Amino acid sequence: MPSFTTLRFGELEYRAEDVVILPEGLVGMPQLRRWLLLDLGSDQAMKWMQSLDRGDFGFPVTQPYFFLDAYDFDLPSPAREKIGNTREDQIAVMIITTVHPGGAKVTGNMLAPLVIDTDTRKGLQLTLDGDFDLRQEINYFKFGLAVGGQSADNTAQEPAGEPAAESVGDRQDSAASAPAETVTV
DSSP: OOEEEETTTEEEEOOGGGOEEOTTOBTTBTTOOEEEEEEOSSOTTOEEEEESSOTTOEEEEEOGGGTOSOOOOOOOHHHHHHHTOOOGGGEEEEEEEEEOGGGSOEEEOTTSOEEEETTTOBEEEOOOOSSOOTTEEOOHHHHHHHHTTOOSTTSTTSOSSOOTTGGGTOSTTSGGGSSSOOEEO
């Protein structure tokens, strides 16, 4: 089994099939193409994307559901082709998240989500046009419930019906809650 040394987690063993490939890398970092999606233990609400190309680089990711009730965008055909996707139920959307100093605030980059095909394990960082926020503050109510193993689906704060972006993995019980098999640290 391959292993890799990271700054944050030390030595990690992983299976080759656990690697997520971003052929174009990230915006501003095209050289970072191989990634592991790490499960951070019992907190299923937040995961860690660890670069296999650079052991000192990674970031937290989570679902768009924790930032916006409706996060809807079209995945262009060229993007689908790049990740080898033909089925919407195999698309997971993850938001790169920033935990500000002292944990005082958590924000997500809604302008450039990660889109991953859960079958091919290929993905990309999509740059969206529109009114999305680069630093959207998280919905602490929903996030707190998720950390506690609960859902906001049955609360007064959640609108009736299905979230708008179910087709791209926005629902908590969709592929986005487990965008790819994760390696537990």
